[in-house]
Each structure stands twice: as C-alpha cells, then as structure tokens.
Amino acid sequence: MTSLTSAGDILGELYRVLQARKSADPDRSYVASLYAKGMDAILKKIGEEAAETLIAAKNGDDGALVHELADLWFHTLVLLAQRDLPLTRLTDELARRFGTSGHAEKAARLQDKTR
C-alpha cells in the first residue's frame, strides 16, 4: 500500500516518474520500452485497456474493474508524458470544467455553432 494519501499525490508522483523514464533503459523500464516503440504502441495499449475495462464492468467484478481502470489511467498518463503535456494541462482542464453541468456546456456549444 502506498504512503501517498491523496489521488493528486499519486498521480503527480507517477507523472514525475513517467517523465524521468524518458532517459531510462527500455530493457529495464516498461515505460521506457513504450516510449521506444512510439506513440502507436501507447495508443494500442490504451485501446486494449479500455476494452478490458468494458469487459470487467460488464462482468460486474469490482476488483477487476479497478485493476483495468488503473491500467487505463496509467497508459493515458504515459501518453500525456510522451507528448510532453504537463499533468497540469489535464488537471487545469478538469478544474475549468468543474461546476459546469455537461448539459449546460453542450447547450452553449450547440448555440455557438448556430451563430
């Protein structure tokens, strides 16, 4: 069990490690091996983990669902790091959206399109 207590702590720490793995040996680091294979390999893993998440959810197995979601979040963070997008780009976007209903946001977007 990690000593990191909040969701932000573990995501931030993990992202820091993902960045550091840019200079790691692909034979010793799974993340470095993904970087070496390139973006398509990372996207393939995201697709696989998304499919496995769907299957776990449909099977009603909470443990498997958490496992697959962790794999999915992990590989999306690898993509973010591979593209040199800071984690704050993502958290800032979520913060920007915070408190705005999805219905309200979509209605505003549709209204913009008709102008």
Ligand SMILES: N=c1c2ncn([C@@H]3O[C@H](COP(=O)(O)OP(=O)(O)OP(=O)(O)O)[C@@H](O)[C@H]3O)c2ncn1[C@@H]1O[C@H](COP(=O)(O)O)[C@@H](O)[C@H]1O
């Ligand atoms: N959180 C993770 C993490 N989650 C999942 N994985 C790996 O992601 C892969 C998931 O692939 P699959 O589920 O398809 O399992 P698999 O069948 O073994 O994989 P493939 O045969 O498809 O490649 C596995 O190899 C897992 O070990 C992770 N690998 C690393 N991390 C973190 O990243 C850090 C750096 O890792 P390294 O770069 O390997 O040191 C680690 O300290 C961890 O904090």
